[in-house]
Amino acid sequence: MEFKDFEFESYEKYYGEPEQVQKAIEFCPKCGTRFNISHLSDCGNLLLHETARCLACDYGSRRLIHLLH
Ligand SMILES: [Zn+2]
Numbered sequence: 001m002e003f004k005d006f007e008f009e010s011y012e013k014y015y016g017e018p019e020q021v022q023k024a025i026e027f028c029p030k031c032g033t034r035f036n037i038s039h040l041s042d043c044g045n046l047l048l049h050e051t052a053r054c055l056a057c058d059y060g061s062r063r064l065i066h067l068l069h
Pocket of ligand 1: 028029030031032033054055056057058059
């Protein structure tokens with residue numbers, strides 16, 4: 001499985017209402033299919049790794065790192 005570059009979570013690049021932002025995060029920008037999202041928490045570092053993968057096209061995977069404060 002190949003991952004695209006790590007992306008720190010930033011809502012600034014999303015526009016619109018929270019619902020639209022959520023949609024932009026959860027759906028593949030290429031084909032519009034909902035991502036298959038899995039979470040892996042890293043309590044030691046207070047990080048939450050989120051891997052979003054499109055199963056419908058070759059967009060691949062996107063990783064987000066949530067900072068837990
Ligand atoms: Zn897709």
